[in-house]
Amino acid sequence: MKFKRQIFGFMDMLRFKKMVPTRRKMLAEGPNTPLPKEYRTNVLAKKLHPGYMQVELTAARFLTDTIRELTFKRIDTSEFPFFRAGQYVSLQMKIGDSLVSRPYSIVSTPRQALANELVLAVENAGFVSGYLNKTAKVGDRFVMTEPSGEFHYETLRDSHHIVCIAGGSGITPFMSMAGSLADGDESYSMTLFYGARTAAQLAYKAELDALVARCKELEVVYVLSDEEQPGCEKGFVSVELMKKYTDLTNSTFFLCGPQAMYDFIEKELTSLNLPQKAVHHDAACCSDLSMEHPGNFKLTVHMRDEVYVIPAKANETLLTAMERAGLNAPNKCRAGVCGFCHSKWLSGSYRVAEDRDGRREADRKFGFIHPCVTYPLEDMEIDVPPAY
Ligand code: FES
Incomplete structure (x- = not known):
């Protein structure tokens, strides 16, 4: 390839000398209209990433005897941001003196979000989910984070065919993925x-059957462990059973359900020698040890200009201790993955939950922790940015 060489000569000097007057002239000739208050790119970015949203519960119904569906609308504006099917939101609320939040996979589709509707389904398990399942009522207001998470289809990474395996309430992200498809x-x-113990414990069966009827790219196989039912397989979701329905060699797997299901399926999948990128599982919240x-310690929390000294138990994460004390500490995934709770460690020894240390090397080196997966081993002191 030939390049045209230009020597730095008299003409260049002349151009350089004229640069400032030329610019001044162009500026003087420009229109007098004021700059826009907001640029379209910023408006779009704010729409897609609002951070926190104010929402209201508009409808609730039981899908099974333990799973309750909750429908929300935004009250700070008229639509939810478009998201990737499979993502989650974190819902924050005050229960007694505690300021608590939990992540839930979105059931509804990205299109419904634009019609100001976002649906979650919550199983009656644990402090916060139990509250949402039993006590929350239509008209209640909450703070919700923007949709987040990496549990979604990625064209460049994933095979065209995806095999999704749901256990119990783990059906939720797949409802959104199937609906979006x-x-x-x-x-x-x-x-x-979709595995459950009995047919009565299958949430959304009618909705899934309706989706299958209108989408030829979607197939659903119900697998019941405890009873025989027409139209359902009996047993567990094994490789042998899956092979009856689909080719597993050229597929990407998405798993969502209880830990026991992950342990079982991941063992089953070893026979397929899949690359690591071919199996995704939804992250579960870090639980109590x-x-x-358990020992009782003192946790000193610096938050902006305030200092709080609160109790912390050895078997609970630092995030749980802060929530119980009513502190507004940032968090989303509660699984050590998103980095949203990223805080500065100041003193005191701690342990990180097994296989949950999602910190970058630099964070580890410079003393940053994720309180959602960190348990105190003695009195501790940390610096936490307030959520909002
Ligand atoms: S909340 Fe996601 S890493 Fe802590």
């Missing part, structure tokens, strides 16, 4: 294996 917003083909006599 039927809406024509996704490009994959999907085989969903089981200890007979």
Whole structure:
């Protein structure tokens, strides 16, 4: 290839000398209109990433005897941001003196978000989910984070065919993925294996059957462990069972359900010698450690100009201690993955939950922690940015 060489000569000097007057002239000739108050790019970015949203519960119904569906609308504006099917939101509320939040996978589709509707389904398990399942009522207001998370289809990374495996309330992200596929917003083909103990514990069966009827790229197989039912497989979601329905060799797997299901399926999948990128599982919240006599410590929390000294138990995460004390500490995934709770460690030893240390090397080196997966081993002091 030939390049034209230009020597730095008299003409260049002349151009350089004229640069400032030329610019002044161009500025003087420019229109007098004031700069826009907001640029379209910023408006769009704010729409897609609002940070926190004010929402109201507009409808609630039980899907099974333990799973309750909750529908929300935004009250700070008229639509939810468009999101990737499979993502989650974190819902924050005050229960007694505690300021608590939990992440829940979104059931509804991205299109519904634009019609100001976002649906979650919550199982009656634990302090916050139990409250949402039993006590929350239509008209109640909450703070919700923007949709987040990496549990979604990625064209460049994933195979065209995806095999989704749901256990119990783990059906939620797949409802959004199946709905989005039927809406024509996704490009994959999907085989969903949905396991439950009995047919009565299958949430959304009618809705899934309706989606299958209108989308030829979607297949759903119901698998019941405790009873025989027409139209359902009996047993567990094993590789042998999955092979009856689909080719597993050229697929990407998405798993969502209880830990026991992950342990079982991941063992089953070893026979397929899949690359690591071919299996995704939804992150579960970091739970309390089981200890007979957990120690009680003092946690000193610096938050902007305030300093709080609060109790912290050895078997609970620092985030749980802060929530119990009513402190507004930032968090989203509660699984050590998103980095949203990123805080500065000041003193005191701690342990990080097994296989949950999602910190970058630099964070570890310079003393940053994720309170959502960190347990105190003695009195501790940390610096936490307030959530909002
Ligand atoms: S809340 Fe996501 S890493 Fe702590």
